[in-house]
Amino acid sequence: MPDLPRGLQPRTSAPGWHLLLAGPSHHWSEEELAAALRGRDGLVSVHRMGTASPWPGLAHGLVRPDGYIGYVDRGTQLAGLNAYLDRWLPR
Template identity: 60%
Template sequence: MSPARHRPRRGPRAGDRLPDTPAGLQRRVAGPDYHLLLTGPGHAWPEDPLPGGHRDGVSVHRLGTQSPWPGITHALVRPDGYVGYLSRGTDLTGLRAHLDHWLPAAP
């Protein structure tokens, strides 16, 4: 499938600055780390969505339905506040490949 088929139809896209929706979201993701935002019902996501080597430097935020995107979506926000990766659904394979490329695990 093409990456476009996995993008949410509404909301910010990869490369966009993360909006402050819901209010206070930008404050929650401020700082030197990457932030994984998980939206939709909590039971949709695994307990530990990150592979072992990527736990350091990536904070996980479960937004539920209070997010910039409708439905079940996951997004990686860079330390500069921009969306670096975005996809609909709970398949985290693409996210893990993105992290492997941009944030290699320490040996």
């Protein structure tokens, strides 16, 4: 995981999975996030990056516990993230 923007590595260094949300916060539905993370309480930390993120525009990515990026997608649709989490972190 690169340290871009600066300070990202310390934010994602705690044990567990880290969901990075790029873009203005109002684009990320609390209901959709809660549905994606339901059953995974305490296992996935959410980081709202705003415009200071590793990806331009609206995007989201999941950092695995080993520090590597396991999943990235453009936009705010979380269907792909749900499928990834269901495979690697079942409820």
